[in-house]
Amino acid sequence: MTSGTGTALPPAFTVRAVLFDMDGTLVDSTAVVEQVWGEFAARYGLDLAEILRTSHGVQAADTVRRFAPAGADVVALTAELGAMERARTAGIVALPGAAGLLRLLPADAVALVTSADRLLADIRMAAAGLDVPATAVTADLVGRGKPHPEGYLRAAELLGVDPADAVVFEDAPAGIAAGLAAGMRTVAVGPNPGELPDGVLRIADYSAVGCEVGVDGAGRSIISFRL
Template sequence: MSFRPDAPAPVSAGLSASTIITRAVLFDMDGTLVDSTAVVEQVWGEFAARYGLDIAEILRTSHGVQAGDTVRRFAPVGTDVAALTAELGAMERVRTEGIVALPGAAELLRSLPADAVALVTSADRILADIRMGAAKLAMPATAVTADLVTRGKPHPEGYLRAAELLGVEPADALVFEDAPAGIAAGVAAGIRTVAIGPNTGPLPDGVMHIADYSAVSVTTDVDDAGIRTISFRF
């Protein structure tokens, strides 16, 4: 994978080459930087079996959403949501087999200015550290995890907070997301959003789709006003 300014990126089938110029890059984690599908399906499958629930429906709606919101939606009336969410979280923290980085994710993160990158995830900080470590990806210095927001995706709070922490306006940032809830959060925040992977669902107008990062090139420049810009070519 190349991130050289003189190396045009190959274009995915059905996607025209285009360039997006930004000042900050905001990444979701699961499904966007980290492939944790096996663990997620295993844990939620055990949850579904315990209560006789439809695992397909749980997986369809849980991607990108905080675990507590999914438990609250599907668990039987009277369930201690906080206790069950904590139990599921503990299960996820000890299961890392099969967790890998998406193609090109590590190279892309290394190519970006560290102070222009944030992670915005529905996982809590402990789980985020575990999964990023399992995938051998460096945790960005700026991370907005589930324990730092009051409203999870699809609410835009996490992405708006990340942009603020990086010192940029939403219009000057770029979001990478894989799930409908996260894509909706990026769009609602007024941030240009790129959807990645096979689980995005129908895309809002203006949202580009890529399979992974292997066909992406990026360069960093300083404009005439002394402002650093990051150019992505898809």
């Protein structure tokens, strides 16, 4: 495995907490996302490719605010798009190996950190056959979305771990930037475009990820990964 610069990466690492993004990281919702943003782009004569290039991994309101025509009701448009996304689940599936990995991880050491709100997260995870972790930091619980690290730092706080002892699994540049800004080891999932920042690991999915869970002398979880 190599980084964006082609240098060799260590094959294994150990952490105390595992933080997952949702869309594109645990759940493949590409068809629904492209459909909804396609309708938004068509309505206002916008460049869909540019919207998709910059919207992935960030909160919907931030994308609407960026691309909606002057004078548009950003709150109402965001709510409308949200309702469209919640009503569409066809084609949503879990990434290979995601379900098995989630079952293996201790509940008190895993969190979901997503730019979706809680209702949409519940719907998409259920559609993919995945349980939402007990700790979930959704868009409605943070003031600043990715690439700001607030969501990941909040998740580490809730799990009671130092950010340096956590790993982030992300697929989008905004989320990868958020994980790095939080001071966490970061793993890019799937065909992330372009070069990755130095030190970021890359996996296609979780099908070949090795994971062992243990406890230290204080009874705290220790999670060892081999990618």
